[in-house]
Amino acid sequence: MAKTSETRLGVVKTFLSISQNSKISLKAVSIDNAVFKLHYLLSHKLLLICTAFVCGHQYLGGHIDCIADKGISSNVINTFCFSTSTFTVVNNVNRTRLGAMIHPGVGPVDLDSEEVIHHAYYQWVPFVLFAQAMLFYIPRLVWGHLEGRRVEYFVKGFEFAPLELIDKEVKINRDLRIPAASDRCVRIAALRRAFVERLGYNEYWAASLVFCELLNAANVIFQSYAMQKFLGGSFLNLGLEVMYPDGDVDRLDVVFPKMTKCTFHKFGATGSIMNHDALCVMPLNAVNEKIYVFLWFWMIFVGVMTMGGLLWRVLTLCLHSRWEGFTVALLKMSNSGALDHRSLQKVVMVMKFSDWMLLRYIAKNIHGIAFKEMFDGFCEELGFEEPDESAFTTLGEETLPLDSEEIIS
Template sequence: MSSSKKDVLKTRENMSLVKTFGSIKDNFKLKPQQYIIDNWVFKLHYKATVLFFLVASILVTSRQYIGEHIRCISDKGVPEHVMNTYCFFTTTFTVVKALDDKLLDTGNLAHPGVGPYGIDSPEPIIRHAYYQWVPFVLFFQAIMFYITHLMWKKLEGGRLRFLVDSLKWTAFSLEDKEMKVGDNKIPSKSDKEAKIMQIRKLFLDGMYINKYWSVKLMICEILNLLHIVLQFYITDKFLDYRFNDLGSTVWNEGLDSSVDVLDEVFPKITKCTFHKYGPSGSIQFHDAMCIMALNIINDKIYTGLWFWFIFIFICTALGLLWRLLTIVMHARSRGFNRMVFASSCPGRLNPWNVLNVSKHYSYTDWLFLVYLSKNIDPVVFKEIFVGIAEDMEEKRSLKQPLINDSMDLY
């Protein structure tokens, strides 16, 4: 193939890769969501982690940055392309006794893990069969991290969206008539008041919110924590149980040693043996030394993935502790509620209103109000919040005389 044709093919590959990264960028823009039904810890799972895996799966399949995934050096008995293909789709290996930094430093070894190894030798070796599966496993893990998000969207059932859509543009309701700005309709003041009264009535009657809404959210959050543990185990199993302490070993030992843990798990040079029948029918063995260019990317991906798993596990655990704290404090502390709703309600909330809402409603209703405050204008939410508190106080005042009258009968 001429050099001009190679340049054209390489240019096409570069353009294809740029388009692929562009499509990922379009789907993972850091822009405000139209409807917020979860928190930033949840987003670490289905946004940041999924993006990490997708980018990693593309990198390990891009030849223009790392060259051929494998390139083997052998004698002339086997064509180069045949040896490369064979060694990539079968297992290459490294010799355990050749993973010695002292021998490497003294010049007795050319590369870590590459040394003399005879046919049927009892010398212990480490076989490496994972590398052809890396892009598939990474993509599969990306899908798995998105499942809990889809599950929560299904369980949430669009409740928040229903309320948010009904309150859209109500913050701009300043006229007695409905106004149209472009394709958007700004409701009149009477329509705004009617919609707010409808929401107040739904909360007062308890018809719209049920106790299982918060339970479903907490189940998904617990599943996120368990999923991190599962992913850690899957990755450890995939790398032949050498992922468990990969990050801690790299952190403690560093990369200054001639033979480090990355050379053992992701060797850059490996051995491969090709078996072929000779002219007379005898089996011939062709030894090869293979350059594993793919592992230049793999070692960085999985080292970063180890630290990312630890980080996201800690964040998820802290998120569950925060959820437990909100369950305990939402009906007991006015200060806690003022802190939670501080960014959603301009000005200071009346402590009595906070007490009415937080103490006499269930945790699900309280949590639903918190998420409602993240999706609508603060001024509109404060009007709803204060109105719900007034409705609750009025309902209590109506019940109190009935109780006193019943006591007088005795």
């Protein structure tokens, strides 16, 4: 016994020696799943990165650079064409001159009779990308508020459960301490009792989670159609048109033209209106086109994963109390602790879907040792008899009586 205590104390001392030369960081409490993180972590950050690329135009080239008559300052025509809009001519998209392809949409135009496409979205691209990033994060803010730190309430204090090896509190640094092993039993009993007392009162918590998952799906659909409107009806088919072009003109040169036209009106010396035709280079559209092609594929990926997450939620709702093996598999995915079949069966019988979901998140956030100790006492807390551990094996093994003669007698 003394040798065992010395071994455990040595493990703790080894951990302390490592902690003195490294910063200890506790794992944050997980209150969502991988699909949810795909929205507020990956999508949110990717859109912020895209915003930074567009805003960094001083490194990538100016927004617009126009060529006009000598009588007009380049700063004036650049500011005017950027703040109003530029346009391309529909009939000149696929027109050739002298055997060579001119810039798509650029050429002689009669504004009174020919159809033109005005381009003004480039003014708003950084603002729209930033707004999209915020929209991906809003469901997480809503869920964090509705969740009310309930999971944290249950799992707080179990961060160092695997390291509670000796019956003595160990100080790691000024803020962190490893509790004594004897304290863990008290905390596990309190956790088990608190969970049992709240059985049947977790519907609001579970409904809030499902609502925020639906909010994620609605956000993807809304943003896809918002970008369709923003790009003049060209977003929903953008990826397909890039992969399978139709005709000799690149679709990206039509949606994100690098060369456009702009008309500047100026009063002459006698008061007559003089029209100045300007040719504008749009260097930042080379970045915009790549961003929106990437977003097209990313929205497809996020949308498919989100729909899969909702189907998974429906599947868990239907099978959590009807198929014991389903619950066994999910709890083993969430936590490596071995659970008794009889205890599991009896506990699942009295739990609603909301209680079952909360149990899964508790399993995700505490170590297998602590979760097994908590789960083993559920039957007693619920008023059931304790299972006979000598007659049945644990989760992952075949559940058979050890002595068939005793069963026959």
